[in-house]
Amino acid sequence: MTDDVDVLLEAVLSVGRGPELEGTLHRVVQTAADVADARYAALGIIGEDGRIAQFLTAGLSEEEIRAIGPYPRGRGLLGELIRHPVPLRLPDMSADPRSVGFPAHHPPMRSFLGVPLQVHGRPFGNLYLTDKRGGGEFSPHDQRLVEALASAASVAVENSRLYDEATLRERWARGNDEISRRVLEGDPPELVLDAVAQEAMQVAGADVAVLATVAVDQDDHLQVRSAHGPGTEGLVGTLAPLEGTFAAEAYAAGRPVVTHDAASDRRQTISFNPPSVVGPLAALPLGGPGRTSGVLTVGRRLGTPPFPRVVIDALAAFAAQAAVALELAERRHDAERLAVVRDRDRIARDLHDLAIQRLYATGLSLEGVGRRLQDRSDATADAERVGRAVTDLDETISLIRTTIRGLQPSTGTVRRVGLRARLVAEVDAASHALGFTPALHMAGPVDTLVPPPTADHLVAVLREALSNVARHAGAQRVGVELVAGDDVVLTVSDDGRGIPADARRSGLANLERRALELGGTLTVASARPGTTLCWRVPLDG
Numbered sequence: 001m002t003d004d005v006d007v008l009l010e011a012v013l014s015v016g017r018g019p020e021l022e023g024t025l026h027r028v029v030q031t032a033a034d035v036a037d038a039r040y041a042a043l044g045i046i047g048e049d050g051r052i053a054q055f056l057t058a059g060l061s062e063e064e065i066r067a068i069g070p071y072p073r074g075r076g077l078l079g080e081l082i083r084h085p086v087p088l089r090l091p092d093m094s095a096d097p098r099s100v101g102f103p104a105h106h107p108p109m110r111s112f113l114g115v116p117l118q119v120h121g122r123p124f125g126n127l128y129l130t131d132k133r134g135g136g137e138f139s140p141h142d143q144r145l146v147e148a149l150a151s152a153a154s155v156a157v158e159n160s161r162l163y164d165e166a167t168l169r170e171r172w173a174r175g176n177d178e179i180s181r182r183v184l185e186g187d188p189p190e191l192v193l194d195a196v197a198q199e200a201m202q203v204a205g206a207d208v209a210v211l212a213t214v215a216v217d218q219d220d221h222l223q224v225r226s227a228h229g230p231g232t233e234g235l236v237g238t239l240a241p242l243e244g245t246f247a248a249e250a251y252a253a254g255r256p257v258v259t260h261d262a263a264s265d266r267r268q269t270i271s272f273n274p275p276s277v278v279g280p281l282a283a284l285p286l287g288g289p290g291r292t293s294g295v296l297t298v299g300r301r302l303g304t305p306p307f308p309r310v311v312i313d314a315l316a317a318f319a320a321q322a323a324v325a326l327e328l329a330e331r332r333h334d335a336e337r338l339a340v341v342r343d344r345d346r347i348a349r350d351l352h353d354l355a356i357q358r359l360y361a362t363g364l365s366l367e368g369v370g371r372r373l374q375d376r377s378d379a380t381a382d383a384e385r386v387g388r389a390v391t392d393l394d395e396t397i398s399l400i401r402t403t404i405r406g407l408q409p410s411t412g413t414v415r416r417v418g419l420r421a422r423l424v425a426e427v428d429a430a431s432h433a434l435g436f437t438p439a440l441h442m443a444g445p446v447d448t449l450v451p452p453p454t455a456d457h458l459v460a461v462l463r464e465a466l467s468n469v470a471r472h473a474g475a476q477r478v479g480v481e482l483v484a485g486d487d488v489v490l491t492v493s494d495d496g497r498g499i500p501a502d503a504r505r506s507g508l509a510n511l512e513r514r515a516l517e518l519g520g521t522l523t524v525a526s527a528r529p530g531t532t533l534c535w536r537v538p539l540d541g
């Protein structure tokens with residue numbers, strides 16, 4: 001009796017030696033085999049589906065385990081103990097009618113002792129002992145020892161579970177901190193996404209993690225943004241249809257999708273390569289139902305324990321949190337881009353309003369000097385030089401114009417400024433070169449009626465018309481009028497010297513082409529004095 005107490009005490013102490021659940025369970029199996037003198041021992045942990053979700057063994061070598069193949073899921077005798085959690089002792093397993101036999105390459109086993117393990121009164125798993133050493137069967141005494149061990153083990157298991165949960169929570173909190181820190185420090189979204197995937201891998205004890213978000217211009221596809229772990233090389237940037245994958249299902253449902261064995265499931269992993277690498281898998285939506293922005297998928301190698309419920313819960317919360325972080329990071333990025341765009345806008349405006357106008361003015365005065373020099377016979381060379389300088393200036397101006405166009409955001413990427421405001425700005429800008437401010441008059445719902453492409457044309461037309469007045473007309477006054485109705489009509493009239501009959505048209509020809517393109521017309525009436533340019537295009541609807 002004293003012996004038994006010693007054995008048990010030793011056993012219980014050994015079981016409770018380390019805090020992690022995995023280690024505790026291994027020690028339980030080994031200790032059970034020791035106290036009952038069994039050649040083989042196993043611990044089957046019952047999953048949420050009432051079948052064996054994890055199977056730990058003692059007495060079998062790695063090669064033997066590999067040769068046997070997939071662990072039992074709980075049919076036959078092992079299932080009997082799940083359905084009826086009471087100790088079961090048999091002299092010969094194979095003689096029992098409930099036995100389903102062994103797979104090929106399974107060592108022969110005769111005697112059997114099964115004892116249920118309960119934690120907090122709930123079945124947790126079963127201890128299976130086989131092949132009493134020295135032949136014969138397990139005795140009632142063996143059974144009592146293992147039962148005593150089982151009840152002691154349940155305490156150790158519960159402690160380890162709590163410990164694991166606490167550790168998980170701590171790891172998870174650290175993961176969230178890390179992500180928040182990155183967002184606050186202004187890391188670009190891609191780095192935040194990487195951090196999310198990596199932290200998730202840590203929290204879940206996963207081997208691979210893939211994070212995908214809805215593709216920007218293909219909303220029926222997910223695009224991989226971050227991928228970690230073996231078999232995920234080269235995945236970043238690839239597209240996967242939002243159909244037929246675990247990720248697609250999690251995305252559509254807005255809640256986690258979990259499987260014990262992705263390799264034998266008809267649904268596809270988003271692209272773990274080769275797919276057989278992954279057994280347990282969990283796909284978690286980023287954001288809640290109806291506002292999911294992507295999916296985080298984590299996987300473990302084939303044959304490893306499934307993700308416990310607490311891990312899934314932690315991951316789901318983590319993914320939801322990550323969605324918020326991600327949105328913040330993206331917004332911030334957008335804001336920064338907008339700031340850059342604004343800055344460029346300002347530079348473009350300054351170039352246009354200040355640099356170009358100053359160059360025009362310099363060009364004009366140089367032209368004056370050139371004309372005076374031409375009248376002097378001793379200065380033809382200087383006149384030519386000045387003429388070349390003016391040509392250079394013109395080229396510089398057109399170079400700057402090109403630069404300005406490059407600086408200005410392309411259509412559609414940023415909030416558009418209304419046409420009204422753009423025309424006011426254009427007139428404003430021209431007043432430097434003109435030396436006076438044109439009178440501007442607008443009629444009709446200009447901002448709402450004129451479509452963006454037409455508005456872009458109108459701005460260009462007005463710019464050219466005003467530039468012509470500044471350069472060629474020598475006018476005192478300019479009137480600009482825009483009327484939006486069935487048509488949109490821009491009229492620019494000046495009181496200058498009028499267009500010479502033999503004038504070669506270049507800018508004006510462009511204006512005409514712009515009008516024809518939209519099914520409209522350009523008319524230029526030269527009254528000498530005065531020029532009136534009228535650009536008219538129809539408005540649809």
Ligand SMILES: Nc1ncnc2c1ncn2[C@@H]1O[C@H](COP(=O)(O)OP(=O)(O)OP(=O)(O)O)[C@@H](O)[C@H]1O
Pocket residue numbers: 468469472473474494496497498499500503504505506507508509531
């Ligand atoms: N408002 C105006 N008053 C007087 N003359 C004008 C006016 N607009 C145009 N012209 C004359 O008509 C010509 C053709 O104008 P157009 O805009 O087609 O070419 P440009 O201004 O000379 O060259 P670009 O537009 O390529 O800079 C000008 O060279 C100028 O002589």
Ligand SMILES: [Mg+2]
Pocket residue numbers: 464467468506507508
């Ligand atoms: Mg011109």
